[in-house]
Amino acid sequence: MKIIPGGVTAPKGFEAAGVEAAIKYQNRKDMAILYSEKPCVAAGVFTKNTVKAAPVKWDRKLLDESPYVQALIVNTGIANAGTGEEGLRCSMDTAKEAAALLSLPQSAVLVSSTGVIGPLLPMDRIRVGIQKLVAQKAHTPESGSDAAAAIMTTDTHPKEFAVACEIGGKTVTIGAMSKGSGMIHPNMGTLLSFVATDAVISKETLDALVREDVKDTYNMISVDGDTSTNDSFIVIANGMAENEEILSGSADYEEFKKALRLVNEHQAKALAGDGEGADALIECVVLHADTKENARILARSVISSSLTKAAVFGHDANWGRILCALGYSGAPFDPESMEIFFEGGGRRILLYKDGRGVDFDEDEASALLAEPEVRIVADVKRGGESATAWGCDLTYEYVKINGDYRS
Amino acid sequence: MKIIPGGVTAPKGFEAAGVEAAIKYQNRKDMAILYSEKPCVAAGVFTKNTVKAAPVKWDRKLLDESPYVQALIVNTGIANAGTGEEGLRCSMDTAKEAAALLSLPQSAVLVSSTGVIGPLLPMDRIRVGIQKLVAQKAHTPESGSDAAAAIMTTDTHPKEFAVACEIGGKTVTIGAMSKGSGMIHPNMGTLLSFVATDAVISKETLDALVREDVKDTYNMISVDGDTSTNDSFIVIANGMAENEEILSGSADYEEFKKALRLVNEHQAKALAGDGEGADALIECVVLHADTKENARILARSVISSSLTKAAVFGHDANWGRILCALGYSGAPFDPESMEIFFEGGGRRILLYKDGRGVDFDEDEASALLAEPEVRIVADVKRGGESATAWGCDLTYEYVKINGDYRS
Numbered sequence: 001m002k003i004i005p006g007g008v009t010a011p012k013g014f015e016a017a018g019v020e021a022a023i024k025y026q027n028r029k030d031m032a033i034l035y036s037e038k039p040c041v042a043a044g045v046f047t048k049n050t051v052k053a054a055p056v057k058w059d060r061k062l063l064d065e066s067p068y069v070q071a072l073i074v075n076t077g078i079a080n081a082g083t084g085e086e087g088l089r090c091s092m093d094t095a096k097e098a099a100a101l102l103s104l105p106q107s108a109v110l111v112s113s114t115g116v117i118g119p120l121l122p123m124d125r126i127r128v129g130i131q132k133l134v135a136q137k138a139h140t141p142e143s144g145s146d147a148a149a150a151i152m153t154t155d156t157h158p159k160e161f162a163v164a165c166e167i168g169g170k171t172v173t174i175g176a177m178s179k180g181s182g183m184i185h186p187n188m189g190t191l192l193s194f195v196a197t198d199a200v201i202s203k204e205t206l207d208a209l210v211r212e213d214v215k216d217t218y219n220m221i222s223v224d225g226d227t228s229t230n231d232s233f234i235v236i237a238n239g240m241a242e243n244e245e246i247l248s249g250s251a252d253y254e255e256f257k258k259a260l261r262l263v264n265e266h267q268a269k270a271l272a273g274d275g276e277g278a279d280a281l282i283e284c285v286v287l288h289a290d291t292k293e294n295a296r297i298l299a300r301s302v303i304s305s306s307l308t309k310a311a312v313f314g315h316d317a318n319w320g321r322i323l324c325a326l327g328y329s330g331a332p333f334d335p336e337s338m339e340i341f342f343e344g345g346g347r348r349i350l351l352y353k354d355g356r357g358v359d360f361d362e363d364e365a366s367a368l369l370a371e372p373e374v375r376i377v378a379d380v381k382r383g384g385e386s387a388t389a390w391g392c393d394l395t396y397e398y399v400k401i402n403g404d405y406r407s
Numbered sequence: 408m409k410i411i412p413g414g415v416t417a418p419k420g421f422e423a424a425g426v427e428a429a430i431k432y433q434n435r436k437d438m439a440i441l442y443s444e445k446p447c448v449a450a451g452v453f454t455k456n457t458v459k460a461a462p463v464k465w466d467r468k469l470l471d472e473s474p475y476v477q478a479l480i481v482n483t484g485i486a487n488a489g490t491g492e493e494g495l496r497c498s499m500d501t502a503k504e505a506a507a508l509l510s511l512p513q514s515a516v517l518v519s520s521t522g523v524i525g526p527l528l529p530m531d532r533i534r535v536g537i538q539k540l541v542a543q544k545a546h547t548p549e550s551g552s553d554a555a556a557a558i559m560t561t562d563t564h565p566k567e568f569a570v571a572c573e574i575g576g577k578t579v580t581i582g583a584m585s586k587g588s589g590m591i592h593p594n595m596g597t598l599l600s601f602v603a604t605d606a607v608i609s610k611e612t613l614d615a616l617v618r619e620d621v622k623d624t625y626n627m628i629s630v631d632g633d634t635s636t637n638d639s640f641i642v643i644a645n646g647m648a649e650n651e652e653i654l655s656g657s658a659d660y661e662e663f664k665k666a667l668r669l670v671n672e673h674q675a676k677a678l679a680g681d682g683e684g685a686d687a688l689i690e691c692v693v694l695h696a697d698t699k700e701n702a703r704i705l706a707r708s709v710i711s712s713s714l715t716k717a718a719v720f721g722h723d724a725n726w727g728r729i730l731c732a733l734g735y736s737g738a739p740f741d742p743e744s745m746e747i748f749f750e751g752g753g754r755r756i757l758l759y760k761d762g763r764g765v766d767f768d769e770d771e772a773s774a775l776l777a778e779p780e781v782r783i784v785a786d787v788k789r790g791g792e793s794a795t796a797w798g799c800d801l802t803y804e805y806v807k808i809n810g811d812y813r814s
Binding site for chain 2: 048049050051079081082083084085086116117118119228229306318319320321323324326327328329332333335336352354355356357
């Protein structure tokens with residue numbers, strides 16, 4: 001397994017493009033296509049929000065009912081959420097337009113939107129965008145990068161990544177593009193992550209894999225149930241690597257699972273580190289929890305704590321806020337028998353042990369918190385399970401971005 | 408029932424004081440006493456955080472086991488949380504010192520702390536502070552105000568309030584002092600609220616009343632289970648109004664309940680409106696929910712949403728963020744059959760109805776959001792229950808305060 005250059009066009013048979021369609025933003029790419037030469041099996045997980053965006057409803061239906069998919073059209077600027085029946089028609093028309101140009105059935109075209117909730121999509125501009133996308137799509141690294149750039153909203157840089165692994169003597173490649181950025185409070189920024197692979201794998205096996213993977217990757221930057229109206233994580237596999245089918249429980253499965261995890265963990269961290277206004281990536285590792293789920297709950301609680309985030313921004317080693325966030329997480333632990341420490345820049349500083357703060361060098365701790373990546377470790381000493389969650393610091397810039405996002 | 412001037416010293420027989428003890432802050436009052444001439448029955452609710460501050464442990468024990476209480480000592484600057492056995496000894500010693508000077512049993516003295524998690528209390532300075540408090544305590548409006556000022560941390564002004572009502576021909580008075588302020592994310596700012604009354608009421612009846620009241624007052628500015636290590640709401644009643652005992656279910660009970668609700672709702676709103684860095688009080692009213700608890704969950708979700716708070720700060724009528732926050736609350740509703748509107752400054756603006764945004768005047772909406780009090784109404788049209796929650800906007804100042812609170 002190795003990291004390779006590129007993104008969604010790294011696997012065999014995938015084409016992409018990103019174009020300017022002026023959906024909301026001017027002078028930037030704001031529509032993207034991902035297309036496969038061959039039909040793909042697909043699996044995905046979507047927002048748990050009661051209010052689901054129209055494209056989420058369309059995609060969920062396709063993944064449940066369509067035998068295969070072959071293309072994905074994404075727009076930014078407008079989320080097509082809170083738009084009722086008319087919004088759903090816009091998503092279906094988007095798929096229909098693209099399908100006609102690509103000579104596919106409508107049921108083979110996924111759609112995705114991100115941006116402001118409320119307005120309807122400007123279908124005239126969407127149509128022009130689709131025409132450009134279909135004309136320009138290509139199996140090149142540049143076109144993958146164009147697509148990754150086009151799906152951004154307030155992200156500061158595109159997020160693409162690719163990994164190659166060996167499955168039964170064949171090279172299987174996985175490539176991804178993702179966007180996030182309203183992630184400093186991960187509960188409301190839309191997360192979109194699209195993963196393409198040339199692996200031969202059944203829909204059922206892929207589906208199981210995706211549901212398992214997401215628990216330790218994207219869900220560890222997004223508190224469960226606190227998701228936006230548009231969150232979508234979709235994996236499509238076109239089988240062009242011609243490996244022997246990856247069967248659940250096999251050694252191939254484990255290898256593919258590891259590769260997929262690497263891709264998604266990388267993307268999840270990249271999303272957290274590029275949270276709106278973020279200066280630093282915060283990683284929280286919980287060690288020795290009694291159950292995996294409790295480890296996840298504790299880790300997520302820390303990286304979701306505004307006061308912890310603000311303390312990291314201020315380079316203030318205020319471990320009390322971490323202890324407090326662990327305490328209100330709902331997962332059991334004994335504050336009288338545990339440790340909290342910071343890691344970063346090659347240093348490790350113990351802050352709290354068995355019920356009491358520990359003397360530490362404030363200047364050294366402050367310097368550690370000034371690193372671009374800060375790791376908070378909580379060892380709860382109860383069992384054998386661990387989990388990692390990712391977030392970022394809370395800055396003035398976050399308030400600025402969100403005080404004036406829509407207008 | 409009428410609002411009267413004053414705070415905790417408004418009811419008969421209560422004395423208070425606030426003094427400078429230099430616990431952490433210099434040149435400001437940072438210790439307070441509330442004392443009753445006669446023994447009091449007491450009831451209270453405390454943080455649900457797994458990590459409980461030492462004073463919370465002490466007070467919980469007293470309320471469970473002590474037949475009466477007669478005094479309360481509060482310090483700010485240091486929370487006495489995350490301080491283990493030694494911290495508990497500090498709280499007990501505080502009670503012991505005060506008890507000796509007041510000729511009370513140690514078990515009649517409640518203690519409360521708020522401030523930084525981690526450090527131990529400087530007991531030498533606490534002792535000097537107690538001596539001053541006992542020497543200066545008085546049954547005057549000024550001493551009540553001094554105590555209300557002394558319990559503040561980052562609050563911008565003291566929060567006291569008093570109400571008088573008639574119970575069986577006698578005037579019963581209720582007075583309160585509260586502090587909050589880390590409330591823009593209500594989950595982590597310490598909330599302290601102390602209510603004194605001269606009512607004759609049994610401990611059991613008072614306890615039931617407090618537990619009912621808190622659900623619609625303080626818990627509506629603080630998401631359940633997301634509480635600081637020190638949150639405390641305590642009511643003490645000394646019986647000096649000499650009313651006939653207030654019995655559960657009686658008309659007197661209803662009258663007293665209404666008066667207590669008025670006091671606590673006022674204090675809760677004052678805490679929310681004075682959230683750290685806040686420019687505006689946000690009130691969210693959920694109408695026609697199927698159950699009371701679902702109404703509360705929906706209302707709390709909106710006032711806890713960072714993106715909604717930031718939008719109010721930016722005077723941006725971004726109703727999509729409100730819809731989104733309702734959607735991830737976990738409480739059921741149908742986005743296709745509901746309304747969202749703003750109220751404020753005498754105006755009412757419909758934003759969303761039955762699945763779609765409604766045309767509205769952006770300038771008018773922006774002007775409404777510039778008011779010091781903004782009301783968001785969500786009518787979910789499912790049943791007969793409603794609830795109100797209070798929060799505040801998210802501002803640059805919040806990040807500033809919390810990026811540099813401890814250092």
